[in-house]
Amino acid sequence: MATGQAAPVLSEDNVNTASRPSELRITDLKIANLIGVPFPSSIIRLETNQGIVGYGEVRDGASATYALMLKSRIIGENPCNLDKIFRKIKQFGAHGRQGGGVCGIEMALMDLAGKAYGVPAYALVGGRFRDRVRCYADTPSETDPERMAERLLDRKARGFSMLKMDVGINLIKDLPGALIAPEGALTDSATMHPFTGIQVTQRGVEALADYVARVRELVGYDIALATDHFGHIALDSCIRIGRALEPYTLAWIEDLIPWQFTDQWRQLTEAVAVPTCTGEDIYLTENFKPLLDAEAIRVVHPDPATSGGIAETKRLGDYAEERGIAMALHLAASPVATMASVHLAAATHNFLALEHHAADVEFWNDLVTGLPNPIIVDGHITVPEAPGLGFADINEELFAEHLDPRAPILFSDTTEWDTESAHDRLWS
Ligand SMILES: [Mg+2]
Numbered sequence: 001m002a003t004g005q006a007a008p009v010l011s012e013d014n015v016n017t018a019s020r021p022s023e024l025r026i027t028d029l030k031i032a033n034l035i036g037v038p039f040p041s042s043i044i045r046l047e048t049n050q051g052i053v054g055y056g057e058v059r060d061g062a063s064a065t066y067a068l069m070l071k072s073r074i075i076g077e078n079p080c081n082l083d084k085i086f087r088k089i090k091q092f093g094a095h096g097r098q099g100g101g102v103c104g105i106e107m108a109l110m111d112l113a114g115k116a117y118g119v120p121a122y123a124l125v126g127g128r129f130r131d132r133v134r135c136y137a138d139t140p141s142e143t144d145p146e147r148m149a150e151r152l153l154d155r156k157a158r159g160f161s162m163l164k165m166d167v168g169i170n171l172i173k174d175l176p177g178a179l180i181a182p183e184g185a186l187t188d189s190a191t192m193h194p195f196t197g198i199q200v201t202q203r204g205v206e207a208l209a210d211y212v213a214r215v216r217e218l219v220g221y222d223i224a225l226a227t228d229h230f231g232h233i234a235l236d237s238c239i240r241i242g243r244a245l246e247p248y249t250l251a252w253i254e255d256l257i258p259w260q261f262t263d264q265w266r267q268l269t270e271a272v273a274v275p276t277c278t279g280e281d282i283y284l285t286e287n288f289k290p291l292l293d294a295e296a297i298r299v300v301h302p303d304p305a306t307s308g309g310i311a312e313t314k315r316l317g318d319y320a321e322e323r324g325i326a327m328a329l330h331l332a333a334s335p336v337a338t339m340a341s342v343h344l345a346a347a348t349h350n351f352l353a354l355e356h357h358a359a360d361v362e363f364w365n366d367l368v369t370g371l372p373n374p375i376i377v378d379g380h381i382t383v384p385e386a387p388g389l390g391f392a393d394i395n396e397e398l399f400a401e402h403l404d405p406r407a408p409i410l411f412s413d414t415t416e417w418d419t420e421s422a423h424d425r426l427w428s
Contacts, residue, residue, distance in 0.1 A: 019116040021080050025049045026112075029071040029105075030411040031064045032394075033404040037334040037367065038358040040404050042067065042100075043394065045411055046079065046108045052115045054079060055394060056108030057337035058100040059305030060357075064407075066093070066101025071417040073424070074105065079112035082124065082311060090284065090308070091426055099283040099306035106309025107340040107389065114388030121343035121389055125314045128346035132380040136162035136328075136353040141229065143171055145211045149218035152225075155359055159378035162224035162251060162353045167212055169200060169231035178204030185232075192258050193232045200237040209244040216248045224353075226251040226277070235264045242272030252277035252299050252328075259291065266296035277301045280330035284308050285316040292323050299352065303330040305337050310344045317348035326350050332357035335368045335375055339389040346383040354381075363402070369393045 028047040034040065042064035044056040058067050070089050077085050086106055093102030110121040122128045137155040142148035142165075152163050172178040173186055180199040188196065200208075212227070219225065227250055230241065238256040245253065252275040257264050259278045269276045275298035282288050283306055291297055300320045307313045317327040327350050329341050338356070345351045356376060358364040365374045370392025375381055384390025400410055 019050045019052055021113075021116040022078070023050070024052075024078050024080060024112070024116050026074050026077050026079055028414070029067065029074065029417070030414055031058075031068060031409055032399050032411050033064060033407050033409045034334060034399060034402050035404040036361065036402055037364065038361050039332055041334050041337070042104070043334065043336055043399070044104045044108050046074075046105070046112055048079070048112065050116075052112060054108040054110075054112030054115065055336050055389065056104035056106065056111065056340070057305060057333055058104040059097060059303065059337065060332040062097035062100030064409075066098060067104050068101075068414060068417045069420055070101055070105055071414060072420045075418070079109045080116055082106070082109050082113055085109060086309070086311065091424065093283055093308075095283045095287070096281045096306060099308070103305045103307070103309040104337070106311065107304075107337060110310050110340065110343070111388035118387050120383070120385055120387060121310060121340070122347045122383065125311050125344070125347045128383055129349050129351070130346055130383070132382050133342045133345040133351075134161060134353045135356040135376055135379055135381060136160065136164055136224070136226065137359045137379075138164045138228075138332075138355055138357045139166075139359075141166035141168070141170060145214040146218070149215045152215065152219045156219065156223055158359075159380075160223075161379050162226070163219070164226040164228055164254075164355070165215065166229040167208055167227045168229040169198065169204070169233060170229075171211055172200075172204045172207045175204065175207055177201055178207055189232070191232060193256075194234045194261070194264070196232045196234070198231070198233050198237070200233055200241060205237075205240050205244045208241055212245055212248045212250070221249060224251040226254060228254040230256050235268060238268055239271045242268065242274050246273050250274050254278065254301065255280070262290045262294050262296050265291060266294050269296055269298060275299050277328065279303075280306065282307060285312060285319055288316055289319070292320050292325060295323055295325070298325065300325050300327050301330050302327070304341045304344055305331070305333060310340055310347075313344050314348050317350055321350040326352045328352040329354045331355045335364065335371070335391065336389070336394070338375070338381070339368070339371070339384070339391055342381050342383060343389065363398060366398055367395055369395055
């Protein structure tokens with residue numbers, strides 16, 4: 001270059017060249033199997049030809065195989081083609097834990113696409129409605145209402161404005177005359193509610209109502225309080241319990257009946273003046289539609305790691321909103337799926353609250369870097385502005401300390417999945 005001449009302006013001088021989105025390709029899929037985060041979860045890492053990586057999470061209690069079997073189907077794809085890849089792989093997901101692979105990969109694609117374009121994941125689904133996402137703290141079953149209230153008050157003192165507790169027939173199983181149950185029915189978790197033959201007596205209904213009344217009295221009425229895990233009891237017992245709980249202004253009663261029984265949900269919702277809620281096991285918006293079209297519930301409660309990830313669950317939220325139904329998010333996850341859910345929650349208008357299941361897990365905040373620590377402040381997560389899911393990196397050293405001993409894998413080679421294939425078309 002001759003002295004005094006201006007340097008030529010290169011076409012890339014004014015753009016972010018951290019990645020060339022149109023040339024980005026997925027080159028590998030690896031897995032880390034964690035435990036105690038709060039349950040077993042597998043973290044997915046998608047690697048690319050441009051050095052950027054994306055993280056997702058196979059939900060609690062699911063098998064990493066659900067993600068690994070998709071490796072050969074996404075290698076070579078451009079992760080920015082979010083909808084194209086989702087449509088290609090969604091046939092390999094199903095309800096409950098079987099949705100874990102497709103959803104975890106969708107989260108990792110969102111992380112990658114956000115990093116490639118330099119925008120937070122919420123921007124990829126329409127922008128945000130809120131700067132902070134309200135979390136609700138789950139609290140597992142306690143037989144003593146005083147002890148339950150103590151645990152709830154501890155969460156309240158930490159700033160949570162919404163709590164959830166278990167109120168179910170296990171609280172009254174030793175109370176004489178509270179339950180009528182065929183032999184073995186109370187320990188049989190495989191039989192669906194309408195078929196167990198378990199009935200709750202008036203004494204049992206009153207004992208559950210007394211439990212909730214005592215907890216409410218101690219925790220106060222200035223906080224939202226949801227309830228879950230009622231047990232495998234049929235509709236009429238559910239209606240009687242629901243009516244008895246009306247005075248305590250619960251945020252919702254959850255999963256009283258399997259989600260498959262739309263009309264029973266509608267009958268329950270019409271019979272009680274307490275919001276009804278279900279959805280944590282349902283895969284894809286199309287499978288929520290019967291409940292939503294029948295207005296059979298007041299609150300839809302998808303788990304983004306089963307319902308379809310960020311974009312699909314945003315579509316579900318919008319569909320529910322048109323029918324006057326609010327959306328809360330079920331979750332029991334590490335910060336990876338939690339942050340994916342934060343972007344979804346930020347971008348969904350009818351969002352109520354996001355479940356946090358790890359209030360008692362000390363190291364939970366340290367599993368990722370680049371976020372405020374603790375991640376949840378005053379019961380809320382600030383929506384991050386960094387690209388993708390918004391955390392800087394995973395804490396691989398800490399991952400190594402919490403590997404699932406049943407399969408202690410930490411992003412090791414997955415070549416054996418490269419040739420997995422089938423004739424995938426669902427029609428002829
Ligand atoms: Mg539940």
